[in-house]
Amino acid sequence: MDKDTIVQKFGGSSVANPERIKAVAERVIGYKNHKCDLVVVVSALGDTTDELIELSAQITDDPPKREMDMLMATGEQISCALLAMAIKSKGHDAISLTGAQVGIKTNRDHTRARIQKIETRRIRKALTKNQIVIVAGFQGVTHDDEITTLGRGGSDLTAVALSKALGACVCEIYTDVEGIYTTDPRIVKEARKIRQITFDEMLEMTSLGAQVMQSRSIEVARKYNIPLHVRSSFCEEDGTMIVKETDKMEEVVVRGVACNKQEAKITICAVPDKPGVAARIFTEISKAGVNVDTIVQNVSHTRLTDISFTVPKNSLTQALATTQTIAKKIGAGEVLHDKNIARVSIVGTGMRSHHGIAAKMFQALAENKINIEMITTSEISISCIIDQQSADMAVRTLHKTFKLEQV
Ligand code: ASP
């Protein structure tokens, strides 16, 4: 019978220094002894990628993307070689491979390339020799041998894509937290580790502020139904399984509370209420490369209306400049902004089949005298934009209201 294949990915903090790399080696060998085939994907040591980007900034403001990929790909090459050495020094056979050596073929979109195809021949050959295969994450190669990277956090994507290509039974993501929590345990000490979460819920939690995995990798795992196990590299306990939805999972209405304090709000006052205005405003803003999130526009009774929207805090300056210019052009009024906002969200696939959840959320916030400035919903989430000072209190209240400490 064929052995099961497991893909394990170790993030930067799990391989931050030689001691940790040796500890990962022990752990990996322990697994290998369970008689499965093992492919291990690694990120660069600690903050290496940030440091490499910083280095390039000291050379030029505008480094060519091809050269950025040449530079950034070195980070993962270091960690995969060191891990292979650590495993071999403990008496087990291993081999490190770069993305190019594996044959992770991508398009030519440097610094955020897409995987097109993965060759499995070389990996399979090593596996039949009973070697543990260590793959440098975050990188690939074009059909004309140019080295590419897959976007920040891309080692997750390498791991998921390899799981698909090799038919792995599970893809384990080792990180510095023990799994996905009902909310940030730093804010709510009663936060619980979630045993099972659906791909959709996880994607929603990620986009609403819980950054444990790269979202593209979760999308790919959802598409091919590859179960993900997010767990800590510092303890043995099971973490959180990210899986396809089952009927039973709908029984839990709210799976988690997310909070994002990285957004700012812009309001354009007295916008003429006529066709094409919103299109003009948001075309200009998108041309400036700013990602707009929640947009709210009121019904106007006076032929003038206010439009508010949120943008990432780090694009506020850019967004404000663009908005001011366009506001003048269309004859709108003042442009206001507020950096002191937070997005507080509840997420759960059970919302599809239960009602009254929004009312319960708003009621809980009202009881704590928290004013809601904007509201948005998706099929499985409800988000409120509120004052940042009240954010932690809102998270605690919602966690309690939906009894998440009891799951
Ligand atoms: N080292 C890369 C980054 O920091 C890829 C990864 O960690 O997944 O973005």
Ligand code: MG
């Ligand atoms: Mg990293």
